[in-house]
Amino acid sequence: MRETFPLSGELAPDASHHLTQRVYYEDTDFSGFVYHARYLHFMERARTDYLRCLGVEQSTLFELDGEGLMFVVHRMEIDFKSPAKMDNILTIITRTQKAGGAKMVLQQEIRRDDQLLIAAKVIIAVVNASGRPRRLPEELAKSFLGET
Numbered sequence: 001m002r003e004t005f006p007l008s009g010e011l012a013p014d015a016s017h018h019l020t021q022r023v024y025y026e027d028t029d030f031s032g033f034v035y036h037a038r039y040l041h042f043m044e045r046a047r048t049d050y051l052r053c054l055g056v057e058q059s060t061l062f063e064l065d066g067e068g069l070m071f072v073v074h075r076m077e078i079d080f081k082s083p084a085k086m087d088n089i090l091t092i093i094t095r096t097q098k099a100g101g102a103k104m105v106l107q108q109e110i111r112r113d114d115q116l117l118i119a120a121k122v123i124i125a126v127v128n129a130s131g132r133p134r135r136l137p138e139e140l141a142k143s144f145l146g147e148t
Contacts, residue, residue: 008049009092015146016095017050023088033083039118040076043108046092047071047122054143068129069137074103075123082117084110090117099144102126102133 009019021042029035051058061069084090091111098105103125110118128134136144 008052009046011053014095016093017046017053019046019049019092019094021045021090021092023084023086023090025086028086033085034088036080039078039080039110042090042092042110043094043118043120043122046094046108047106050094056140056143062129064137067134069134070127070129071104071124072127073122074125077121079119080117081119082112082115084112084117088112096144096146097121099136099141102135104136104141104144 005020009017011017023034027034027038027041048058058070089112093109093111095107096104097107103123106122106124108118108120108122109116126134126136
């Protein structure tokens with residue numbers, strides 16, 4: 001039986017986002033394990049698709065009210081628990097821990113089945129088109145927290 005997964009992942013009942021990705025040869029280094037920087041790519045894809053599943057289009061945010069709104073990674077803490085290797089099927093889980101003011105705090109995990117491979121805390125700054133901090137609109141903050 002073939003498993004299929006939604007291209008942009010899906011929102012779970014607990015308001016987390018789950019994205020499934022396969023590890024390809026290009027993701028690995030000479031050892032056959034996923035190169036450490038590739039985990040950043042997996043997590044970035046998951047954050048982008050999380051927005052998409054929430055109905056948020058980044059291009060629309062950029063044009064918001066003439067001032068614009070963008071998300072930039074301000075800080076990231078990563079714990080590498082166990083390596084992934086070619087052909088593994090990974091699930092990247094993203095949860096919003098905090099959303100308000102001019103920042104968001106996201107928790108991200110990369111799992112192979114039930115095994116935790118990567119745990120990350122990502123602090124996202126909310127800025128305008130000029131790169132200055134701006135407040136996250138309340139309705140958007142609520143959608144990140146699963147309150148809408």
